[in-house]
Amino acid sequence: xxxxxxxxxxxxxxxxxxxxxxxxxxxxxxxxxxxxxxxxxxxxxxxxxxxxxxxxxxxxxxxxxxxxxxxxxxxxxxxxxxxxxxxxxxxxxxxxxxxxxxxxxxxxxxxxxxxxxxxxxxxxxxxxxxxxxxxxxxxxxxxxxxxxxxxxxxxxxxxxxxxxxxxxxxxxxxxxxxxxxxxxxxxxxxxxxxxxxxxxxxxxxxxxxxxxxxxxxxxxxxxxxxxxxxxxxxxxxxxxxxxxxxxxxxxxxxxxxxxxxxxxxxxxxxxxxxxxxxxxxxxxxxxxxxxxxxxxxxxxx
Ligand SMILES: C[S@@+](CC[C@H](N)C(=O)[O-])C[C@H]1O[C@@H](n2cnc3c(N)ncnc32)[C@H](O)[C@@H]1O
Numbered sequence: 001x002x003x004x005x006x007x008x009x010x011x012x013x014x015x016x017x018x019x020x021x022x023x024x025x026x027x028x029x030x031x032x033x034x035x036x037x038x039x040x041x042x043x044x045x046x047x048x049x050x051x052x053x054x055x056x057x058x059x060x061x062x063x064x065x066x067x068x069x070x071x072x073x074x075x076x077x078x079x080x081x082x083x084x085x086x087x088x089x090x091x092x093x094x095x096x097x098x099x100x101x102x103x104x105x106x107x108x109x110x111x112x113x114x115x116x117x118x119x120x121x122x123x124x125x126x127x128x129x130x131x132x133x134x135x136x137x138x139x140x141x142x143x144x145x146x147x148x149x150x151x152x153x154x155x156x157x158x159x160x161x162x163x164x165x166x167x168x169x170x171x172x173x174x175x176x177x178x179x180x181x182x183x184x185x186x187x188x189x190x191x192x193x194x195x196x197x198x199x200x201x202x203x204x205x206x207x208x209x210x211x212x213x214x215x216x217x218x219x220x221x222x223x224x225x226x227x228x229x230x231x232x233x234x235x236x237x238x239x240x241x242x243x244x245x246x247x248x249x250x251x252x253x254x255x256x257x258x259x260x261x262x263x264x265x266x267x268x269x270x271x272x273x274x275x276x277x278x279x280x281x282x283x284x285x286x287x288x289x290x291x292x293x294x295x296x297x298x299x300x301x
Contacts (some may be wrong), residue, residue, distance in 0.1 A: 054078035203227035
């Protein structure tokens with residue numbers, strides 16, 4: 001775990017920091033809290049009570065998002081077909097030694113994680129789970145084409161640190177895996193990511209921050225495929241983008257990350273985008289920030 005450092009977050013849950021990506025796996029306010037509000041709540045899992053669903057977890061990491069999902073589905077007796085993509089086995093090995101993490105969930109979650117660690121696989125009467133180790137850009141191709149997902153979690157490091165999982169080309173592959181009315185859920189409210197998802201034909205929504213959140217105007221994005229307003233059940237956790245968020249998508253911040261052959265380095269993707277931004281006529285992001293009285297630290301792009 002040389003490039004991973006243990007982090008204790010404010011809600012009492014453990015996380016990691018990657019010195020390679022120079023970023024924490026979770027907000028310091030709380031790893032568990034972040035999972036619940038940015039991933040589990042918008043998933044609206046009660047829809048699948050006693051039914052079956054397909055879920056894809058991209059950038060599994062320590063597995064908070066999937067552990068929380070599994071925990072809920074165990075309680076409500078749903079059937080699950082689950083895939084995960086992750087490049088590094090060390091975060092899973094870490095949580096399998098961390099009692100405090102395990103105590104957050106039903107004992108069955110540990111059983112599943114142990115099996116994923118040993119066999120990359122778990123199966124019983126309710127759950128069929130498979131984790132694919134390696135670069136998500138490549139491993140996503142292994143998932144059978146007819147496997148479409150009701151929920152996809154996208155939890156990579158931020159676009160500036162790990163642009164590989166936020167490019168037009170990768171997001172296009174991801175959105176092809178969404179079921180009708182399937183939800184793609186991410187903590188990111190980056191204009192580039194949102195604009196890309198919208199251009200790929202998805203309807204995008206903002207995850208509402210709590211009323212007492214002073215530092216954040218959004219807790220992420222839910223993108224819905226083949227959107228049919230009549231079929232969408234009211235969800236208290238997300239809503240249409242505000243005018244401020246819509247205008248964000250008209251600025252240079254909305255210029256996408258590109259990775260033509262899905263094998264570019266971080267540096268190449270960032271450099272290409274910077275050049276595109278320099279020659280673009282779009283509104284400057286600084287002007288947008290000034291108009292809406294925003295400091296740079298108030299948002300994570
Ligand atoms: C922010 S952390 C994920 C946190 C995680 N979802 C959780 O609940 O703990 C980002 C993860 O992305 C993984 N990652 C980075 N680049 C990747 C890639 N190209 N393909 C797959 N996984 C990648 C990292 O190893 C790290 O575990």
